[in-house]
Amino acid sequence: MMNKITERTTKALNSSRRRFLENMGKCGLPSAFLRASPLATAILGSRYAQAATADKKFVLIYHPNGKPEDAYGGGGTVNINSTALKPLAPHASDVAALEMTISMPGNHGNLWLAAGASSYNSQDVKSNSVNVQASNVLGNNTPFRSLQLGVFSGDNAGTEPTSGSQTAGIDRLKGSPLAREWNSQRAIASIFRDTPAAPSPGDSGPSAFQRRLSAYDANMKALDALERKLGQDEKSKLANHRAAVERLQKRAQAKQDEFLASQSGGGTGGSTGGGSCGAPSVSPVGNSALTEYKAQADVAVAALKCGLTNVCSIQFSETQASWKPNDGTADAVTALNAGQDHHNGGNHGNPAALPDILAYMNKGVAHLIAQLKQEDLFKDTVVCVISEMGEGINHLSSHGPITVASGINGFRAGAKRVTNSHTDVFADVFTLLGLESSVGGGQVGNYGTGGIVV
Known part of the structure; x- marks a missing residue:
């Protein structure tokens, strides 16, 4: 063969x-x-x-619906040991926990705008989300230019995404949505389906x-x-x-x-x-969004390690944040009942539960960072977590949660409020990845001068 x-x-x-x-x-x-x-x-x-x-790698993550103004510590500061950020505290020296203005808030839609895809002109580099922009360079030498993964990212938690929910996703290629694989078991079957042996009869x-x-x-x-x-x-x-x-x-x-x-x-x-x-071994998901989050993180890390791709995205839930934080596990957000979701039950029902909800999601980020470090990939990787809202209770653009983590030389960790638009951090992400902006004929979009985490 x-x-x-x-x-x-x-x-x-x-x-x-x-x-x-x-x-x-x-x-x-x-x-x-x-x-x-x-x-x-x-x-x-x-x-x-x-x-x-260099063999640089990029993981873009979406968390829905922003955060309360003071969820990161209050008093005009950001505290890595606050309830919302505490899962990331063990990686504090490698994490920038930022509160920024979400320059293009989606207000339950247009997630791709938050991901840097601000143009519908297919000839404009910014018709691509920032992960796709990076993959157009970093993906030239891998079997998969990029991978789009999701966690309970259908119309409702645990349901198949429809064309509408795909359209509302973060990933864009030349203005068009890219489908994501929201189920870790299917992601494994798709990405790692082929053993290196000769294909069986009827194999594609x-x-x-x-x-x-x-x-x-x-x-x-x-x-x-x-x-x-x-x-x-x-x-x-x-x-x-x-x-x-x-x-x-x-x-x-x-x-x-x-x-x-x-x-x-x-x-x-x-x-x-x-x-x-x-291929990674993953646990049964059941009702736990965090279990699926960790499983998809393991899929991403395995694909990065095997050289199958250099760019991944993980979309946690969808724009209505319909996942259920009280999942019956040790990580459950018990301030909500089992039937309440993040959006209606948290943002517009019990805002006091939101720091715990944010911590729940950040446990997924912490797991990804830990796995990247264990596989000796973190030193070449940038992880960037975005949201489509700032202060999510009132759907405002201010006080948005942005997280960047990296082991690449030149990265500057820290927990702080930054008045800049969140897209400014994309300039730093590209700098860490060794990519040049479109000014001067580069391959990625110009998002300003950066200077936030580098």
Whole structure:
């Protein structure tokens, strides 16, 4: 099977070096491939060179309906040990807990505006949400350009999203909504469906692992052809190029072996502990939104670790915040009864319960950060949590909850109120990711000068 895939991949590649290397990026090669190659660095120019500066990763998260004005501590301050933020306190040195103005509040809609997609012109980079903007660069070298995950993000908790709720989601590509997978079990089946073995009869095609290995095989065949046409100086560069490809090929083969072992019970079988690359094991969700949140976080971390993507989004609930915080678990918000949701029961029924509701959601963020650290990914990752409202009880734009977490050098943690528009933090996110704004021909939108967390 692999030989046939390799043959098809080889035929699809143009023999010229520019076309060849561009196609390598589209075949899902990791950024290390382009970074390791002297030829690639010289040929591809800013778009791929920018993506190859490091194996950076980005996770965008949405929490619905803002927060009360003083939920982060009151008195004009933000306290990481406040009830709402306390789940993040163990990561205080790596977290910026911010209170900012939500510049484009959705008021139960237009979540994509809060995610930086302010244009409907498909030629405008800002017709994409910020995660999609980042994926247009960071996703050039991965099988999945980006992954869109959801947690109880249908019209009501636990129900299938309709076309309307998809339209109200945070993810935008050229002005159009991107569907998200709101169920962790289906996400695992979709993302990790293919074992690296040959597809079974009737399977739709090769796995992401197979595509990556076949691209390496095709690469080596193309290198053989190129070597016969190059001068001595270029042959010397080609030798370095070949050595880099061989190293990456061995690494990809090792990840395939790890995946097979995990699927057959010979590995750890999860995204944590032991270092194997494979689908995570998740617990039954039941009525617990937090259990599903942690499961989707595990899916995201496993996909990032396996090199299947560099960009994920996790949308917690939907714009009406219809999930039920009193879920019968140890994390339940007992100030609400089991039938009350976040929106009607909290924001417009019992606002005193909102700090506990915020803490419930932040436990999901804390779990994601912990898993990223355990898998040694946090040092290359930016996590950004947004909301479509500021002060959510009265649907105001002020006092909005924004969280940024990262282990990348240059990140500045802290808990503080910032008068800026929340979109200003996107400039810092892009700086941490090594991406340049559209001013001067960059690949992502211009959201100001930043200076908030870098």
